[in-house]
Amino acid sequence: MTNVLAIAHKEIRSYFASPIAYIVIGLFALLFGYFFVAILGWFVDAGMQSAMGMGQGAPNLNQQFIRPLLLNTTVVLLFVLPMITMRTYAEEKRSGTMELLLTSPLTDLQIILGKFLGALTLYAAMLGVTLLYIAVLFVYGNPEWRPIATAYLGLLLMGGCFISVGMLISSFTRNQIVAGMLTFGVFLLLWVIDWIGSFAGPTFEPVVNYLSITQHFDDFAKGVIDTRHVIYYVSFITFGLFLTAKSVDSERWRG
Amino acid sequence: MIEVQHLTKRYGPVTAVDDVTFRVERGEILGFLGPNGAGKTTTMRVITGYMPPTDGRVIVAGFDVFDQAIEAKRRTGYLPETPPLYPDMTVREYLTFVARIKGVAAAERKSRIDRVMKRTWIADMAGRHCGKLSKGYRQRVGLAQAILHNPDVLVLDEPTAGLDPKQIIETRQLIKELAGDHTIILSTHILPEVAQTCQRVVIINKGRVVAVDTPDNLTHRLRGAETMYVLVDGAADATATLQGITGVTRVAVADRHEPAVGYEVESVRGEDVRRDIARAVVSQGWGLLELRPLRMSLEEIFLQVTTEEQVEKPAAAGEVAS
Numbered sequence: 094m095t096n097v098l099a100i101a102h103k104e105i106r107s108y109f110a111s112p113i114a115y116i117v118i119g120l121f122a123l124l125f126g127y128f129f130v131a132i133l134g135w136f137v138d139a140g141m142q143s144a145m146g147m148g149q150g151a152p153n154l155n156q157q158f159i160r161p162l163l164l165n166t167t168v169v170l171l172f173v174l175p176m177i178t179m180r181t182y183a184e185e186k187r188s189g190t191m192e193l194l195l196t197s198p199l200t201d202l203q204i205i206l207g208k209f210l211g212a213l214t215l216y217a218a219m220l221g222v223t224l225l226y227i228a229v230l231f232v233y234g235n236p237e238w239r240p241i242a243t244a245y246l247g248l249l250l251m252g253g254c255f256i257s258v259g260m261l262i263s264s265f266t267r268n269q270i271v272a273g274m275l276t277f278g279v280f281l282l283l284w285v286i287d288w289i290g291s292f293a294g295p296t297f298e299p300v301v302n303y304l305s306i307t308q309h310f311d312d313f314a315k316g317v318i319d320t321r322h323v324i325y326y327v328s329f330i331t332f333g334l335f336l337t338a339k340s341v342d343s344e345r346w347r348g
Numbered sequence: 349m350i351e352v353q354h355l356t357k358r359y360g361p362v363t364a365v366d367d368v369t370f371r372v373e374r375g376e377i378l379g380f381l382g383p384n385g386a387g388k389t390t391t392m393r394v395i396t397g398y399m400p401p402t403d404g405r406v407i408v409a410g411f412d413v414f415d416q417a418i419e420a421k422r423r424t425g426y427l428p429e430t431p432p433l434y435p436d437m438t439v440r441e442y443l444t445f446v447a448r449i450k451g452v453a454a455a456e457r458k459s460r461i462d463r464v465m466k467r468t469w470i471a472d473m474a475g476r477h478c479g480k481l482s483k484g485y486r487q488r489v490g491l492a493q494a495i496l497h498n499p500d501v502l503v504l505d506e507p508t509a510g511l512d513p514k515q516i517i518e519t520r521q522l523i524k525e526l527a528g529d530h531t532i533i534l535s536t537h538i539l540p541e542v543a544q545t546c547q548r549v550v551i552i553n554k555g556r557v558v559a560v561d562t563p564d565n566l567t568h569r570l571r572g573a574e575t576m577y578v579l580v581d582g583a584a585d586a587t588a589t590l591q592g593i594t595g596v597t598r599v600a601v602a603d604r605h606e607p608a609v610g611y612e613v614e615s616v617r618g619e620d621v622r623r624d625i626a627r628a629v630v631s632q633g634w635g636l637l638e639l640r641p642l643r644m645s646l647e648e649i650f651l652q653v654t655t656e657e658q659v660e661k662p663a664a665a666g667e668v669a670s
Contacts, residue, residue, distance in 0.1 A: 099448035110436035193432035193493070196396040197449045198421040345399050347359065
């Protein structure tokens, strides 16, 4: 465990020593702010209409503002998370520090978990900044905190899936740009994979829908913690990290 | 302390290291000499547990580097060809991180790092970012990293490559000082380096061990004598007969292919004893299966290695520029 933390600490340090952490957090906060304002506009509009007796009752802050806001936020993750994961292995291989890690008394698993934990921490910091916006809602409105908490848990788990895939792709190459582009492409595919669900035929439709990372998020955004979704995310992450371990190990044999 | 047994490493169809066997005793400095691409780095990478062998095994401080990897790695320090530094860490931060992953106890870390920095003359660079260090300092930080956890075994891949002459002398001095507490393997393609720092030399070429000896003996063997390899069949012991030939100075059993026995026959330089050897063996009624000069391969490599030293200077300068 101390080894895992040592690696995680090093990862976090190097995120913040380079501009990556600041760009990622800043960009994410900025886009989140834009979404916040835009969706708030719609929400206020809907509120006005219902006040004038045209809508169907007062709009719900959780269901009609926070939920669409966080669902849209997941799009931003597609762009931002590859920036976090692309360097994890590619950079170590390029600079030769992989030799230090692999000849130190560490297991591959400790290295992988440390890197995952480091990336996840930066991602959590990114999400943490957006809580400031949510705090504003508590000042001026009366949202329920439980659905917000489950939505953030969902975001964290979903991001974990993306990070595990990103790390796997980064372990294939020593070029960060290649890793970043590939990761983005794969994220996009995972994002839209349920589009073909309706034409995939009765056999594949449930399969395709099940694979879609974002489908599983919707329940979290509604405020429901369904163990099916938790199991999906956790097993996705585990599988991603397992493949990363295999990739690192096979590189060892090939030299 | 280090035992390399029949080590073979293949990358797909390419055999980088082919059946290499040698051992290093405690406290010894072993030089690993060979031209570029001879398999030095690959051998070192297997010894340090960076990659597993295709065949054979390596035992470091009593632990198999593959089966008991963690225990073996705990006792090994490794300086790769390019020092594995994180450019955005300061020297002290970097060494602290290395101390953590090498398992140096938290209470000891600071004093250990201070001691090692003093020993490798980098104490004045503690606050400098690794990415901003000169080549010479990078190499020293790499060395500091390797000895930080006080390992039994030190594996140094071309520790003086790219250094200026003054730094080279200092580094060699440091390596010699370290030899008391550590067992050291260092690779180089520079002949004088081996002569100055190492007690024993393994010469490797195209993935195979060509010779294992002390630097003095090697020089003697190369400069003062010629060696033949003679494979004789049917003789219980041909040593005496071979010794009796005029011009032969030394005969030793090299290997046994039962029932044939291979001998290394040394002779005075300039005297061709091949005819006499053949005649002596045949007249005894034995079978002469093989008779070939050994010196050639060794000398060729030596030539390659020695001539490369002249080329070394501009090459090293180019490395710094890149």
